[in-house]
Amino acid sequence: xxxxxxxxxxxxxxxxxxxxxxxxxxxxxxxxxxxxxxxxxxxxxxxxxxxxxxxxxxxxxxxxxxxxxxxxxxxxxxxxxxxxxxxxxxxxxxxxxxxxxxxxxxxxxxxxxxxxxxxxxxxxxxxxxxxxxxxxxxxxxxxxxxxxxxxxxxxxxxxxxxxxxxxxxxxxxxxxxxxxxxxxxxxxxxxxxxxxxxxxxxxxxxxxxxxxxxxxxxxxxxxxxxxxxxxxxxxxxxxxxxxxxxxxxxxxxxxxxxxxxxxxxxxxxxxxxxxxxxxxxxxxxxxxxxxxxxxxxxxxxxxxxxxxxxxxxxxxxxxxxxxxxxxxxxxxxxxxxxxxxxxxxxxxxxxxxxxxxxxxxxxxxxxxxxxxxxxxxxxxxxxxxxxxxxxxxxxxxxxxxxxxxxxxxxxxxxxxxxxxxxxxxxxxxxxxxxxxxxxxxxxxxxxxxxxxxxxxxxxxxxxxxxxxxxxxxxxxxxxxxxxxxxxxxxxxxxxxxxxxxxxxxxxxxxxxxxxxxxxxxxx
Amino acid sequence: xxxxxxxxxxxxxxxxxxxxxxxxxxxxxxxxxxxxxxxxxxxxxxxxxxxxxxxxxxxxxxxxxxxxxxxxxxxxxxxxxxxxxxxxxxxxxxxxxxxxxxxxxxxxxxxxxxxxxxxxxxxxxxxxxxxxxxxxxxxxxxxxxxxxxxxxxxxxxxxxxxxxxxxxxxxxxxxxxxxxxxxxxxxxxxxxxxxxxxxxxxxxxxxxxxxxxxxxxxxxxxxxxxxxxxxxxxxxxxxxxxxxxxxxxxxxxxxxxxxxxxxxxxxxxxxxxxxxxxxxxxxxxxxxxx
Numbered sequence: 018x019x020x021x022x023x024x025x026x027x028x029x030x031x032x033x034x035x036x037x038x039x040x041x042x043x044x045x046x047x048x049x050x051x052x053x054x055x056x057x058x059x060x061x062x063x064x065x066x067x068x069x070x071x072x073x074x075x076x077x078x079x080x081x082x083x084x085x086x087x088x089x090x091x092x093x094x095x096x097x098x099x100x101x102x103x104x105x106x107x108x109x110x111x112x113x114x115x116x117x118x119x120x121x122x123x124x125x126x127x128x129x130x131x132x133x134x135x136x137x138x139x140x141x142x143x144x145x146x147x148x149x150x151x152x153x154x155x156x157x158x159x160x161x162x163x164x165x166x167x168x169x170x171x172x173x174x175x176x177x178x179x180x181x182x183x184x185x186x187x188x189x190x191x192x193x194x195x196x197x198x199x200x201x202x203x204x205x206x207x208x209x210x211x212x213x214x215x216x217x218x219x220x221x222x223x224x225x226x227x228x229x230x231x232x233x234x235x236x237x238x239x240x241x242x243x244x245x246x247x248x249x250x251x252x253x254x255x256x257x258x259x260x261x262x263x264x265x266x267x268x269x270x271x272x273x274x275x276x277x278x279x280x281x282x283x284x285x286x287x288x289x290x291x292x293x294x295x296x297x298x299x300x301x302x303x304x305x306x307x308x309x310x311x312x313x314x315x316x317x318x319x320x321x322x323x324x325x326x327x328x329x330x331x332x333x334x335x336x337x338x339x340x341x342x343x344x345x346x347x348x349x350x351x352x353x354x355x356x357x358x359x360x361x362x363x364x365x366x367x368x369x370x371x372x373x374x375x376x377x378x379x380x381x382x383x384x385x386x387x388x389x390x391x392x393x394x395x396x397x398x399x400x401x402x403x404x405x406x407x408x409x410x411x412x413x414x415x416x417x418x419x420x421x422x423x424x425x426x427x428x429x430x431x432x433x434x435x436x437x438x439x440x441x442x443x444x445x446x447x448x449x450x451x452x453x454x455x456x457x458x459x460x461x462x463x464x465x466x467x468x469x470x471x472x473x474x475x476x477x478x479x480x481x482x483x484x485x486x487x488x489x490x491x492x493x494x495x496x497x498x499x500x501x502x503x504x505x506x507x508x509x510x511x512x513x514x515x516x517x518x519x520x521x522x523x524x525x526x527x528x529x530x531x532x533x534x535x536x537x538x539x540x
Numbered sequence: 541x542x543x544x545x546x547x548x549x550x551x552x553x554x555x556x557x558x559x560x561x562x563x564x565x566x567x568x569x570x571x572x573x574x575x576x577x578x579x580x581x582x583x584x585x586x587x588x589x590x591x592x593x594x595x596x597x598x599x600x601x602x603x604x605x606x607x608x609x610x611x612x613x614x615x616x617x618x619x620x621x622x623x624x625x626x627x628x629x630x631x632x633x634x635x636x637x638x639x640x641x642x643x644x645x646x647x648x649x650x651x652x653x654x655x656x657x658x659x660x661x662x663x664x665x666x667x668x669x670x671x672x673x674x675x676x677x678x679x680x681x682x683x684x685x686x687x688x689x690x691x692x693x694x695x696x697x698x699x700x701x702x703x704x705x706x707x708x709x710x711x712x713x714x715x716x717x718x719x720x721x722x723x724x725x726x727x728x729x730x731x732x733x734x735x736x737x738x739x740x741x742x743x744x745x746x747x748x749x750x751x752x753x754x755x756x757x758x759x760x761x762x763x764x765x766x767x768x769x770x771x772x773x774x775x776x777x778x779x780x781x782x783x784x785x786x787x788x789x790x791x792x793x794x795x796x797x798x799x800x801x802x803x804x805x806x807x808x809x810x811x812x813x814x815x816x817x818x819x820x821x822x823x824x825x826x827x828x829x830x
Contacts, residue, residue, distance in 0.1 A: 114824065232779075
């Protein structure tokens, strides 16, 4: 379970890193893309908005200039006769009222500022009333010979009006002044559409609303001088554009551009809900989202595949190491990735091979040692048996027989013989035996072994074990033949032995042999 | 709709319907009109206003002063949009034009303000005029301001203004019997007791120059009229009604002045009266009936 958990962790790590990388890059690129799109769209909209503000301003200027021109035209009278000129002028003034619904009143002042002619929609007309308007701004402000645009004022506390006074005549001593209902400018403004729901509006130099597509706003005499976009626009130096993102006239966040109408001292604002800036981006946002989701999906897939590829060999390594660790030294790790992982696997394999080898040597050595230990144990046991036999009986033959038996047993032989050496005769006489068959016993007893003769004699002479090489070994030789070869001339090989398998000094010699199979192996 | 007219096709109502149509309100789909005609009877006016309130209408549209008063008396919550009201502030209908307050807003017909212009038109058309009778219904509270203005302007035109309130048709008849040559009539902008219709009849029957406040009368033979166009007021009011239907509060909608002031002259009537309209008047006239 721990292994799976670890594997899960590394998998998750790899997958998370890959997803984070790919997903992060995708997200970042989408965001950067969107941000620049937003900037571009916004810049384009601001350009459009400014263009709309300029269009509105130029329309208003055209409107005002048109009135100015028409007023001049109405003053133009081709007659020199005063009465005819007056009548003609009255007709022209009336025509002006009929042609320009926005004009509600037109008054002609003479060089002294006295009313010569007044035609109005609301007030009774005045013909040569000589009413003194010389202290009126319309008269005074035109003394410099330039058209005067009065401040916005409200008639009946409600309808917004603008006075336009046009100086006229040689040296511009006379004045023709009109009252213009600003509802008309509201109409001009309402034709300007900014974006989808945006609009333009106009404020005067005091921050009062002059024109708005919704006439009610103007009639409410709204003072907008406190609005941030208007403060910013009024604070900006002339000709400098200010674009603001603030709360709009009707709530909500808006993007506002403005332009000035220098002649009137008015400011035209084009305002558009900020939400509209985002509208064209919606497609881009959706597209980015789709790309992001697809990219993320692909990155998840790729990360899973890649992480699996990375984790699989590690898993093989881990399992292989676990097997080797569990003692399965023959196990070999098979990783073919051609990289460090494969090298690691091979290193594991080499280590396992070394371990296996050294284990094998160890086992062999342990086997040898164990055998040696067993031999030593058997020798000790034999000695102890002999000791027991000696101590338990005074019968020499029985003791010798026991010794023969233990000797045969120790040398893993079939039988054993003990001879007594007669130094005077230089002969060996059989005194004890073990498992000696009768026939062989007779042969051996009949012919004592002489020192230096036969295998036994040779062995006694050189005091070393001898090996008898006869075909008897294969079982075809008779006991008699064997006895002869033991005693008489035979072939054999003798060698010095570390262990004392014969005891010349004691005068006793012993022999062991196998009736079947090979002679006891000499270690 | 609360109206003091006799017919449902009152120009203001027609104007409202047309205006709402232009604003995208389809009759039957978006708006339903419930027109109450009251024949100029004050009692029926109040009853009709109550009925409209009970019916739970969204907006009450009124034309002329009496229905507006009746509607105002009937409800303080349902928005009321008025038209054909000569001076809403003087009549106590609106607190001020910019901030009407309460549940009323509408279009001021400027009738009161235009009284001197009306006298001017009458005098221009009939220069021999010496005396002008300003007849109004005694129960109407509004004419006070109009009379003041008429009296102020009278000296300028060299005429004498005779303000005369009447309460019954008999009284009216008695007043009309006192008309002399070179007298004129300043016809009020109200329908109570059908004073305007009676004055029109008298004017035509006895060749008494009369000035009306609406082109409507000129089309029925009246000599001359100067005043805000009824239909245009209806169209103008439609914008206010539209805003209210979209959730605006009447108190946020300033009273608007009538956009279109019309000078109408009936040349046929002028000819029958033996009058020759001067060039300047004809030049100024928006409507000329031949």
